[in-house]
Amino acid sequence: MTIIMKGAAVATAMKGPLTAALDGLRRQGVVPTLAIIRVGARPDDLAYERNALKKLEGLGIKCRVAAYPEGISQPEFGGEFSAINADPTVHGILLFRPLPRQLDETELKLVINPLKDLDCMSPINSAKVFSGDATGFAPCTPEAVMETLNHYGIALSGKRVTVIGRSMVVGKPLAMLLVKENATVTICHTRTKNLAGICRQAEIVIAAAGKAKLITADFVSSDSIVVDVGINVDVAGNLCGDVDYEQVAPVVSSITPVPGGVGAVTAFVLAKHVVRAARYASEV
Numbered sequence: 001m002t003i004i005m006k007g008a009a010v011a012t013a014m015k016g017p018l019t020a021a022l023d024g025l026r027r028q029g030v031v032p033t034l035a036i037i038r039v040g041a042r043p044d045d046l047a048y049e050r051n052a053l054k055k056l057e058g059l060g061i062k063c064r065v066a067a068y069p070e071g072i073s074q075p076e077f078g079g080e081f082s083a084i085n086a087d088p089t090v091h092g093i094l095l096f097r098p099l100p101r102q103l104d105e106t107e108l109k110l111v112i113n114p115l116k117d118l119d120c121m122s123p124i125n126s127a128k129v130f131s132g133d134a135t136g137f138a139p140c141t142p143e144a145v146m147e148t149l150n151h152y153g154i155a156l157s158g159k160r161v162t163v164i165g166r167s168m169v170v171g172k173p174l175a176m177l178l179v180k181e182n183a184t185v186t187i188c189h190t191r192t193k194n195l196a197g198i199c200r201q202a203e204i205v206i207a208a209a210g211k212a213k214l215i216t217a218d219f220v221s222s223d224s225i226v227v228d229v230g231i232n233v234d235v236a237g238n239l240c241g242d243v244d245y246e247q248v249a250p251v252v253s254s255i256t257p258v259p260g261g262v263g264a265v266t267a268f269v270l271a272k273h274v275v276r277a278a279r280y281a282s283e284v
């Protein structure tokens with residue numbers, strides 16, 4: 001029987017320690033506060049924002065949304081961003097990306113306080129992830145994958161793991177988090193030859209390509225553990241992952257669904273990051 005690795009179960013397990021940590025901060029008079037910065041109103045940003053507000057406010061984290069018009073200029077947005085970055089009552093920042101063309105993300109990456117950079121924009125946090133230094137903030141989605149694997153008791157040491165995708169938001173940092181746990185990692189991308197064959201050789205396949213139903217039954221075996229990070233819309237207009245779930249789920253050992261898998265864990269990783277950022281601020 002295939003084990004369905006549900007994000008809700010991971011999130012429930014994360015809630016207890018998070019609530020205790022938040023209570024501890026409140027007893028010290030700290031109100032953990034997140035600033036969500038959004039430019040424009042892309043439907044995927046709005047969906048993420050609604051979910052994050054519901055989950056984080058439900059835990060007692062204060063959230064402030066700073067929303068700006070799509071056409072805001074670089075000087076104006078840079079000024080707004082710097083003011084939030086410098087505000088001592090804001091412990092952590094989540095900036096939705098990609099930004100509209102006229103805005104320079106590189107400039108913001110260099111400006112953001114690494115101690116408030118909850119989704120790994122800053123090169124300082126990237127360097128920490130790549131050097132295995134856990135004091136930095138990894139991007140929330142790769143960390144949600146790690147939380148999911150850990151919750152379901154999947155040992156990583158010595159395991160062959162194939163990651164499909166090499167972005168700085170998911171694929172590359174995820175590969176580094178896996179290497180830190182002593183996995184043997186192969187990173188695949190659009191130029192990879194024989195993707196199905198490479199995936200079949202892996203014990204764990206993690207798909208983060210953003211291509212609906214890319215992973216079919218010939219990519220896996222009965223022992224495969226499959227984690228689907230993709231969020232796509234299929235031809236019928238339904239939300240789906242990178243894995244052809246109907247075809248793959250019955251033939252593998254474990255799999256995360258979409259929706260209801262990794263995506264359901266991400267907001268709780270964000271909450272964990274707010275707690276850490278609030279602690280960093282109270283230690284300064």
Ligand code: NAD
Pocket residue numbers: 141164165166167168169170171188189190191192195208209210211214229230231232262263266
């Ligand atoms: P991206 O477009 O920046 O990167 C996709 C990567 O996949 C690229 O490195 C590319 O080389 C690779 N790729 C694309 N098509 C491929 C193919 N046919 N074969 C092999 N490799 C291929 O996307 P991203 O920002 O890394 O996001 C990846 C997916 O994860 C998207 O579906 C995105 O919506 C989803 N996502 C989910 C969450 C979550 O919380 N679950 C968060 C962020 C992103």
